[in-house]
Amino acid sequence: MKHHLISAGDLTRDDALLILDTAEELAAVADRPIKKLPTLRGRTVVNLFFEDSTRTRISFEAAAKRLSADVINFSAKGSSVSKGESLKDTALTLEAMGADGVVIRHSASGAPQRLANWVRGSVVNAGDGTHEHPTQALLDAYTMRRRLGDLDGRRITIVGDILHSRVARSNMLLLKTLGAEVTLVAPPTLFPVAVGSWPCEVSYDFDTVLPKSDVVMMLRVQQERMNAAYFPTVREYSRRYGLDARRMAMLPQHAVVMHPGPMNRGVEIAAEVADSPRSTIVEQVANGVTVRMAVLYLLLGGSEPAIGTTRTDGE
Amino acid sequence: MTYLIKGARILGGTPQDILLRDGVIAEIGTGLDIAKGTEVIEAGGLIALPGLVDLHTHLREPGREDAETVESGTRAAAAGGYTAVHAMANTEPVADTAGVVEQVWRLGREAGHCDVHPVGAVTRGIEGHQLAELGAMADSAAHVRVFSDDGHCVDDAVLMRRALEYVKAFDGVVAQHAQEPRLTEHAQMNEGEVSGRLGLAGWPAVAEEAIIARDCLLAAHVGSRLHVCHVSTAGSVEILRWAKSKGWQVTAEVTPHHLFLTDELAATYDPIYKVNPPLRTNADIDALREALADGTIDCVATDHAPHPVEAKETEWAPAAMGMIGLETALSVAQAAMVDTGLLDWVGLADRMSVRPARIGRLTGQGLLPEVGVPANLTLYDPGERRVVDPADTVSMSRNTPFAGIELPGRVHAAFLRGRPTVLEGKPA
Amino acid sequence: MSAASVPPHSSSPDGDVSHKSVLEAPDIRRALSRIAHEILERTKGGRDLVLLGIPTRGVTLAERLARRIEEVEGHPVPYGSLDVTMYRDDLRMRPARALGRTELPPGGVDGRVVVLIDDVLFSGRTVRAALDALNDLGRPQAVQLAILVDRGHRELPIRADYVGKNLPTSAKETVRVLVEEVDGRDAVVLEAAE
Numbered sequence: 026m027k028h029h030l031i032s033a034g035d036l037t038r039d040d041a042l043l044i045l046d047t048a049e050e051l052a053a054v055a056d057r058p059i060k061k062l063p064t065l066r067g068r069t070v071v072n073l074f075f076e077d078s079t080r081t082r083i084s085f086e087a088a089a090k091r092l093s094a095d096v097i098n099f100s101a102k103g104s105s106v107s108k109g110e111s112l113k114d115t116a117l118t119l120e121a122m123g124a125d126g127v128v129i130r131h132s133a134s135g136a137p138q139r140l141a142n143w144v145r146g147s148v149v150n151a152g153d154g155t156h157e158h159p160t161q162a163l164l165d166a167y168t169m170r171r172r173l174g175d176l177d178g179r180r181i182t183i184v185g186d187i188l189h190s191r192v193a194r195s196n197m198l199l200l201k202t203l204g205a206e207v208t209l210v211a212p213p214t215l216f217p218v219a220v221g222s223w224p225c226e227v228s229y230d231f232d233t234v235l236p237k238s239d240v241v242m243m244l245r246v247q248q249e250r251m252n253a254a255y256f257p258t259v260r261e262y263s264r265r266y267g268l269d270a271r272r273m274a275m276l277p278q279h280a281v282v283m284h285p286g287p288m289n290r291g292v293e294i295a296a297e298v299a300d301s302p303r304s305t306i307v308e309q310v311a312n313g314v315t316v317r318m319a320v321l322y323l324l325l326g327g328s329e330p331a332i333g334t335t336r337t338d339g340e
Numbered sequence: 341m342t343y344l345i346k347g348a349r350i351l352g353g354t355p356q357d358i359l360l361r362d363g364v365i366a367e368i369g370t371g372l373d374i375a376k377g378t379e380v381i382e383a384g385g386l387i388a389l390p391g392l393v394d395l396h397t398h399l400r401e402p403g404r405e406d407a408e409t410v411e412s413g414t415r416a417a418a419a420g421g422y423t424a425v426h427a428m429a430n431t432e433p434v435a436d437t438a439g440v441v442e443q444v445w446r447l448g449r450e451a452g453h454c455d456v457h458p459v460g461a462v463t464r465g466i467e468g469h470q471l472a473e474l475g476a477m478a479d480s481a482a483h484v485r486v487f488s489d490d491g492h493c494v495d496d497a498v499l500m501r502r503a504l505e506y507v508k509a510f511d512g513v514v515a516q517h518a519q520e521p522r523l524t525e526h527a528q529m530n531e532g533e534v535s536g537r538l539g540l541a542g543w544p545a546v547a548e549e550a551i552i553a554r555d556c557l558l559a560a561h562v563g564s565r566l567h568v569c570h571v572s573t574a575g576s577v578e579i580l581r582w583a584k585s586k587g588w589q590v591t592a593e594v595t596p597h598h599l600f601l602t603d604e605l606a607a608t609y610d611p612i613y614k615v616n617p618p619l620r621t622n623a624d625i626d627a628l629r630e631a632l633a634d635g636t637i638d639c640v641a642t643d644h645a646p647h648p649v650e651a652k653e654t655e656w657a658p659a660a661m662g663m664i665g666l667e668t669a670l671s672v673a674q675a676a677m678v679d680t681g682l683l684d685w686v687g688l689a690d691r692m693s694v695r696p697a698r699i700g701r702l703t704g705q706g707l708l709p710e711v712g713v714p715a716n717l718t719l720y721d722p723g724e725r726r727v728v729d730p731a732d733t734v735s736m737s738r739n740t741p742f743a744g745i746e747l748p749g750r751v752h753a754a755f756l757r758g759r760p761t762v763l764e765g766k767p768a
Numbered sequence: 769m770s771a772a773s774v775p776p777h778s779s780s781p782d783g784d785v786s787h788k789s790v791l792e793a794p795d796i797r798r799a800l801s802r803i804a805h806e807i808l809e810r811t812k813g814g815r816d817l818v819l820l821g822i823p824t825r826g827v828t829l830a831e832r833l834a835r836r837i838e839e840v841e842g843h844p845v846p847y848g849s850l851d852v853t854m855y856r857d858d859l860r861m862r863p864a865r866a867l868g869r870t871e872l873p874p875g876g877v878d879g880r881v882v883v884l885i886d887d888v889l890f891s892g893r894t895v896r897a898a899l900d901a902l903n904d905l906g907r908p909q910a911v912q913l914a915i916l917v918d919r920g921h922r923e924l925p926i927r928a929d930y931v932g933k934n935l936p937t938s939a940k941e942t943v944r945v946l947v948e949e950v951d952g953r954d955a956v957v958l959e960a961a962e
Contacts (some may be wrong), residue, residue, distance in 0.1 A: 031506070043866055046866065046867075047866060047867050050851065050867040050868070050869060050870065051867070053870060055795065057904065057905065058906075059904040059905075061904065062854040062855075062904075063854065063855060063900070064854045064855075064859060070413060111650065111653070111654060112654060112655055113653055131655065132657075133655035133656060133657040133658065134538060134539040134540050134609070134656065134657070135538065135609025135655055135656045136609075136655045138609045139609055139610075139654070139655050139656075153539070153541075154539050154540075154712070155539035155541075156539030156540075157539065188651070193537060194537075194539065216546070217535070217536030217537065217542075218531055218532065218542065219533040219536045219537075220505075220536060221537075222533050222536075223536070243473075288778075289370055315889065322864055323864045324499070324864070325864075326854075326859055326864035327859055327862055327863040327864030327865065328860055328861055328862055328863055329863045330863065331863045331864040331865065331866075
């Protein structure tokens with residue numbers, strides 16, 4: 026039975042809209058005196074975080090708790106995993122604890138898919154290597170919709186290390202499904218070789234793309250990439266692909282600026298841009314909890330999941 | 341013991357009887373007399389092939405006996421119809437001295453399932469800095485003629501040149517694992533559409549092709565033989581075709597899995613499909629099959645690479661690279677080449693026995709079945725079909741990428757100098 | 769002929785005998801008007817009154833009641849919607865379903881008299897869920913229930929304060945309320961058991 030959320034590409038348009046619409050209804054919970062719904066009472070959600078990420082883990086934890094689920098946090102540091110326990114053995118332990126849902130973040134692409142072979146519960150991908158981060162794409166789409174309305178025909182520009190970005194992959198797939206037009210911008214070294222086969226436009230020239238963008242999403246660029254010769258210096262990268270005040274002024278009036286965080290202020294995004302009213306960076310965080318509540322509800326709240334998701338091997 | 345094989349189709353020809361006596365083929369004909377004490381083997385419907393010769397196998401002993409030993413690996417080889425295998429040098433310790441190669445050679449003789457010809461490392465410790473004692477290994481009891489740092493590329497151009505020159509003294513050949521190391525740092529799978537989609541670091545075809553081109557030119561310049569291991573790309577095929585057209589002494593091998601499986605399989609993230617060089621695309625498969633058919637690629641070599649279960653039951657990135665292949669090689673080759681009409685049994689015998697034996701400078705192996713030649717023979721039923729079950733492997737390891745796939749053919753018997761190593765499909 | 773206390777007016781438009789229309793638009797209009805007056809009576813002119821409709825059609829009915837009350841009293845009455853999906857006790861029996869809108873009027877529900885409005889009262893489980901949902905939103909002074917059709921077969925100790933029509937049914941029959949805003953016409957339809 027299909028019951029995981031591993032890739033944004035596995036969501037149909039109906040699935041995606043159902044998640045976003047459900048999130049709309051759940052947003053009000055954050056403003057109530059009692060920030061709780063009883064829906065996942067008795068369900069156990071495990072946060073399996075092999076990569077450090079306090080922000081994402083807290084977001085999933087808050088989402089699960091607001092739905093009254095029991096949450097168990099498992100981080101790799103100092104656990105049996107750091108002593109060499111395999112993913113498979115960790116999975117079998119979770120099975121024994123009766124996890125209904127497992128949220129996994131891992132540095133290896135494909136880890137959630139492997140995990141899905143060994144647990145019966147629903148697997149939610151919270152970021153696997155350089156592959157995908159579907160709930161990030163969902164909260165980004167939710168944020169865009171709140172600011173700009175329906176995403177059909179909207180032009181979204183994503184800038185940064187596309188080659189290594191799971192956020193870029195998931196966003197590109199989801200936005201395409203929702204009818205938006207996506208343009209990816211980066212130096213040629215930071216595109217995958219086969220990006221021409223992706224359902225989006227590709228550009229090396231940030232300035233040309235800016236005036237036609239309804240949304241500009243900046244991705245974090247790691248300084249280590251400079252040592253692997255992806256670009257000569259951080260300064261040159263920033264000059265050619267950074268979103269500074271000059272570039273922000275080239276955007277249409279209604280356009281918004283997004284960043285999945287954490288930011289390298291001064292590298293891919295200038296401080297004044299990050300702090301401007303166009304920036305959705307702070308609300309993206311709040312929206313993350315709401316969207317993750319919607320995902321957990323739709324996967325775990327009923328007798329079976331309401332959204333189509335990837336298969337496990339052997340199906 | 342004397343054996344009479346009745347009604348076998350030698351190289352796919354008309355049914356004949358073959359008499360094996362005193363380790364050689366004594367007679368071939370129809371209606372041969374059966375002397376007392378002769379064991380009769382009914383071979384109606386079976387193809388008789390010269391015993392298969394593998395230029396590229398990993399027996400893991402010494403050092404990784406948790407994955408395979410010389411005994412279990414050669415038993416698996418015999419089950420696949422092989423009468424001779426070349427055991428690669430990346431053991432622990434590395435086979436870079438006369439001592440280690442003689443040890444492996446001796447273990448092979450003791451096991452007795454097939455001939456084991458140890459491959460000597462090109463550089464000490466396979467570290468790529470200093471030549472290993474190639475001469476000592478050549479002069480040893482193991483009589484090494486094939487040298488390879490397989491697992492690693494001899495990427496230093498000067499070192500590769502020296503190695504190519506040096507082995508001329510004893511008619512040796514350097515077998516290169518073509519992989520430019522810097523272009524493939526942390527590489528996980530073929531670089532292409534699939535790798536971009538899956539978020540796995542890519543292993544570009546050019547990293548193989550650039551080294552092959554360089555080495556062909558080097559071999560030509562110094563007048564040496566060059567053998568290229570596990571060719572995997574269409575571009576490599578073109579370079580080899582060009583080099584051979586120049587008359588240069590270049591030979592090449594291809595694995596069964598590269599003739600059959602594509603990088604799409606990585607979409608499951610199951611590391612059973614993780615291998616070096618990686619699985620590529622359908623276009624590459626087509627080019628490789630064509631090349632094997634026209635002889636641009638000289639032979640099939642398994643690159644049998646056993647790994648314990650825990651090395652493959654992980655996420656993709658930390659998983660070991662490699663697939664076992666001795667037991668399925670002939671079936672896969674039949675499916676890819678014979679059943680598609682690209683090669684007949686004569687051609688397949690050439691690619692899986694005759695040419696590899698010649699490249700390895702083996703005597704007594706890779707000879708077409710004729711009266712007087714050593715009785716190294718494989719009897720094969722091309723009609724049987726079976727679904728590959730990893731639980732059934734003769735090898736100690738289970739990492740076969742053909743699990744669950746239905747393949748044609750089954751080895752019924754194998755003879756090593758007239759002595760059966762496999763009878764009725766089971767180790768003798 | 770149906771054994772219901774209200775004789776059927778006509779068969780359904782496509783002539784399907786298993787559908788019976790038991791209330792038509794004029795009946796519904798009269799029922800709502802009566803309920804509006806009853807609410808005003810019992811809340812002393814609609815003081816501190818809030819109407820909350822349970823999606824989907826309860827919301828439409830709440831809007832109409834609010835308009836009717838405003839016509840009669842001359843001042844508007846706050847109304848909104850209360851989705852109960854997350855509080856249902858049968859969630860795990862079906863795949864997770866889409867949520868309806870929850871929208872409280874400004875001023876919320878604290879200290880108010882909340883009248884919940886739904887189209888059909890059957891087992892009472894929807895109303896129980898609504899009470900739980902309401903509990904997490906605030907503390908009303910009192911909660912009352914207005915229902916267009918009470919078809920019996922209660923499974924919980926729940927009763928309506930205001931009823932449009934009592935309609936005895938067999939448990940296997942289905943009662944559907946149609947409203948013009950959603951379905952294109954006003955009617956209450958009784959469908960025979962399969």
